[in-house]
Amino acid sequence: MDPAGKARVLLIGSGGVGTMSCYALEVGGKASVTAVLRSNYDAVQKDGFSIDSIEHGNGIKGFRPSRILNKVPDATHEEPFEYIIVTTKNVPDVRPNVLDVIEPAVTSGASTIVLLQNGLNIEKPIIDRFPDNVVLSGVSIISATEKSGNVKHEFTDSAKIGPFPSLKAPAEKAKDSASRLVSMYNACGKVDWSIDDNVAFTRYRKLVYNASFNSVSAILHMDVVRMRMTRHVIDDLIRPAMLETIATAKAAGVELPDGIDHFMICLDPADEFFLPSMGQDAVKGNFMEVEVIVGEPLREAEKMGVATPTLKTIYGLLKGLQVKTKEAKGQWKPEFEEGNPYA
Amino acid sequence: MDPAGKARVLLIGSGGVGTMSCYALEVGGKASVTAVLRSNYDAVQKDGFSIDSIEHGNGIKGFRPSRILNKVPDATHEEPFEYIIVTTKNVPDVRPNVLDVIEPAVTSGASTIVLLQNGLNIEKPIIDRFPDNVVLSGVSIISATEKSGNVKHEFTDSAKIGPFPSLKAPAEKAKDSASRLVSMYNACGKVDWSIDDNVAFTRYRKLVYNASFNSVSAILHMDVVRMRMTRHVIDDLIRPAMLETIATAKAAGVELPDGIDHFMICLDPADEFFLPSMGQDAVKGNFMEVEVIVGEPLREAEKMGVATPTLKTIYGLLKGLQVKTKEAKGQWKPEFEEGNPYA
Numbered sequence: 019m020d021p022a023g024k025a026r027v028l029l030i031g032s033g034g035v036g037t038m039s040c041y042a043l044e045v046g047g048k049a050s051v052t053a054v055l056r057s058n059y060d061a062v063q064k065d066g067f068s069i070d071s072i073e074h075g076n077g078i079k080g081f082r083p084s085r086i087l088n089k090v091p092d093a094t095h096e097e098p099f100e101y102i103i104v105t106t107k108n109v110p111d112v113r114p115n116v117l118d119v120i121e122p123a124v125t126s127g128a129s130t131i132v133l134l135q136n137g138l139n140i141e142k143p144i145i146d147r148f149p150d151n152v153v154l155s156g157v158s159i160i161s162a163t164e165k166s167g168n169v170k171h172e173f174t175d176s177a178k179i180g181p182f183p184s185l186k187a188p189a190e191k192a193k194d195s196a197s198r199l200v201s202m203y204n205a206c207g208k209v210d211w212s213i214d215d216n217v218a219f220t221r222y223r224k225l226v227y228n229a230s231f232n233s234v235s236a237i238l239h240m241d242v243v244r245m246r247m248t249r250h251v252i253d254d255l256i257r258p259a260m261l262e263t264i265a266t267a268k269a270a271g272v273e274l275p276d277g278i279d280h281f282m283i284c285l286d287p288a289d290e291f292f293l294p295s296m297g298q299d300a301v302k303g304n305f306m307e308v309e310v311i312v313g314e315p316l317r318e319a320e321k322m323g324v325a326t327p328t329l330k331t332i333y334g335l336l337k338g339l340q341v342k343t344k345e346a347k348g349q350w351k352p353e354f355e356e357g358n359p360y361a
Numbered sequence: 362m363d364p365a366g367k368a369r370v371l372l373i374g375s376g377g378v379g380t381m382s383c384y385a386l387e388v389g390g391k392a393s394v395t396a397v398l399r400s401n402y403d404a405v406q407k408d409g410f411s412i413d414s415i416e417h418g419n420g421i422k423g424f425r426p427s428r429i430l431n432k433v434p435d436a437t438h439e440e441p442f443e444y445i446i447v448t449t450k451n452v453p454d455v456r457p458n459v460l461d462v463i464e465p466a467v468t469s470g471a472s473t474i475v476l477l478q479n480g481l482n483i484e485k486p487i488i489d490r491f492p493d494n495v496v497l498s499g500v501s502i503i504s505a506t507e508k509s510g511n512v513k514h515e516f517t518d519s520a521k522i523g524p525f526p527s528l529k530a531p532a533e534k535a536k537d538s539a540s541r542l543v544s545m546y547n548a549c550g551k552v553d554w555s556i557d558d559n560v561a562f563t564r565y566r567k568l569v570y571n572a573s574f575n576s577v578s579a580i581l582h583m584d585v586v587r588m589r590m591t592r593h594v595i596d597d598l599i600r601p602a603m604l605e606t607i608a609t610a611k612a613a614g615v616e617l618p619d620g621i622d623h624f625m626i627c628l629d630p631a632d633e634f635f636l637p638s639m640g641q642d643a644v645k646g647n648f649m650e651v652e653v654i655v656g657e658p659l660r661e662a663e664k665m666g667v668a669t670p671t672l673k674t675i676y677g678l679l680k681g682l683q684v685k686t687k688e689a690k691g692q693w694k695p696e697f698e699e700g701n702p703y704a
Contacts, residue, residue, distance in 0.1 A: 234678075234681075237580060237678055238678065238681045238682060238685070239685070240681060240685065243695065243697065244684075244695050245681075246701060246702055246703055247695060247696070247702070248680075248681060248684050249702070250677060250680055250681075251677065251680075251681045251684075252703065254673065254674075254676070254677035254680075255674065255677040255678065255681070258674075280703070283703045284701050284703050284704045288697060288701040288704075289697045290697075291695070327670030327671070327673075327674070328670070328673075328674050330597065330670075330671075331597075331598065331601075331670070331671050331674035331675060332674060333597070334593060334594065334597035334598040335577075335580055335581065335598065335678070337591075337593055337594075337597075338577075338581045338583060338588075338591060338593075338594045338598070339581060341587075341591050341594075342581070342582075342583065352586065352587050352590060352634070353590070358589060358627050358631040359589055359590070359592070360589055360595065360623070360626045360627050361627045361631075
């Protein structure tokens with residue numbers, strides 16, 4: 019707690035989702051947020067964030083978190099952060115990964131780590147490294163984008179927060195920590211975060227969309243409306259990938275509602291060429307969340323003997339594209355083979 | 362036959378393969394070639410072709426076929442062509458397709474149609490339309506590229522020529538026609554065309570490479586050496602696709618040699634970043650031979666109950682990319698949906 023009795027929150031990742039989280043927490047008045055900014059650090063230090071928000075209002079100018087840093091702080095030199103909220107992309111196959119990034123800021127046993135990120139098994143490396151800390155799952159439904167300090171928030175901010183099932187910290191402590199965060203968050207009176215009693219369900223449910231639409235949009239650079247117009251992209255790729263994810267969930271003990279595939283296929287509006295986030299990453303040449311969105315579900319499926327042929331091929335292709343991004347960023351180098359490795 | 366006793370040959374498609382075929386036939390002195398040119402028509406009319414050839418020599422200047430046209434001639438207005446050699450890409454899902462293109466030039470019962478093209482079932486629409494004509498399969502191994510009348514020919518010109526198994530014209534007539542073409546062709550003394558006694562084998566064998574390397578290179582825009590370097594692109598995509606093609610061939614009665622997958626994986630040199638032709642089409646935004654390289658083998662497999670999950674996903678993705686090319690060329694138009702078609 020800071021001197022004014024507010025919770026000390028560290029927010030890592032100040033894109034659209036992170037900035038809106040920061041805004042809600044600060045406006046709620048129960049948290050003091052230290053935000054770690056990267057590309058937008060200078061712009062925000064100078065002018066603050068400009069925000070147009072469907073919930074908080076348009077034309078918000080000069081918003082500044084309580085404290086702005088351009089790197090993750092070393093927690094040994096200050097009071098522990100009660101919450102560390104991570105809203106970066108999760109790309110474990112690229113260093114620094116999430117654990118690398120948050121590690122210096124975590125006070126063992128004290129900080130609650132909130133992974134407001136997509137994907138499966140993202141908590142595993144964090145819990146392994148910090149078994150005494152509460153690690154919370156956050157699955158966000160918000161459409162918020164950020165560019166150079168300007169944020170557009172276009173869909174209601176409702177996230178589900180709850181303890182990961184594999185948590186090693188005491189369940190009661192985790193539950194309390196989740197409740198306190200949700201109440202701090204909703205204190206702004208405009209948003210609707212809630213407690214997630216079934217994190218596995220929530221994560222697999224979202225994966226039904228992400229493992230299919232995100233993956234295929236990234237390979238094809240194609241939006242959801244075009245996919246539906248072709249028909250075959252839905253029938254031969256999206257729905258099979260969804261059914262494989264649903265079967266994987268079922269084998270893992272998560273029963274998704276009947277017709278969830280149809281629901282997800284119809285989810286996006288018909289009057290907007292919506293390109294899912296991984297598709298946007300692909301178009302921009304950014305790293306993609308291949309492992310947590312496709313790789314981990316696939317490995318779970320294979321462990322449990324669930325057939326996932328569509329996801330397997332999609333995964334192989336996405337990994338191939340990720341290699342190309344690594345090459346473009348100087349992290350992978352093609353060389354003439356010293357003899358063909360297959361020879 | 363023309364007045365000088367030479368065979369009248371129509372050559373459709375004057376890229377690298379077509380031009381080298383034309384050159385060999387003209388130099389052999391037993392054929393008089395009418396070449397249909399498109400983008401290079403003006404350049405070749407003015408200066409002829411310039412050719413650097415591994416077999417015919419470098420620095421060949423001003424080569425002109427006996428006759429140059431800028432459109433396919435109407436055979437009702439002239440002597441029948443004894444041979445119509447087609448070296449264009451084969452993209453049946455885009456009009457005009459091969460049948461559309463050659464139709465006016467074919468004299469029913471008289472012209473032998475030679476499809477010097479990749480893929481499966483390419484003869485079907487031709488035989489359906491011209492059941493009395495001999496249709497020959499040509500599977501070429503040649504590395505020849507053409508740009509504005511300049512041809513680079515870098516690998517020996519050895520093609521296998523033989524009657525398609527499903528031919529309706531008399532077998533003897535087809536055999537004679539194939540022999541005559543091969544001998545006319547080899548008359549130049551520099552090349553090595555031969556009779557193909559087992560067209561199904563030859564085509565499936567080449568498909569092992571094409572359905573895998575061509576497809577994946579088109580989706581990833583990645584060359585063969587990079588694929589081998591990643592390892593996983595070969596192990597998770599290329600080899601599974603090859604094994605599915607081999608299983609399809611087997612079900613169709615074509616026994617490919619043991620280890621053909623390994624042979625094909627190692628085929629391309631280790632010191633050259635070779636991008637297969639479909640990959641080149643993808644990079645250039647050209648239409649791809651999706652249907653004859655992947656769609657037809659897949660449909661054959663499904664008819665025979667062969668499991669081809671990798672090819673199925675690859676096919677769906679390639680078809681999605683083909684739609685994007687159609688859109689870019691103004692042949693497909695995305696529209697906001699009148700309601701979501703899946704709703």
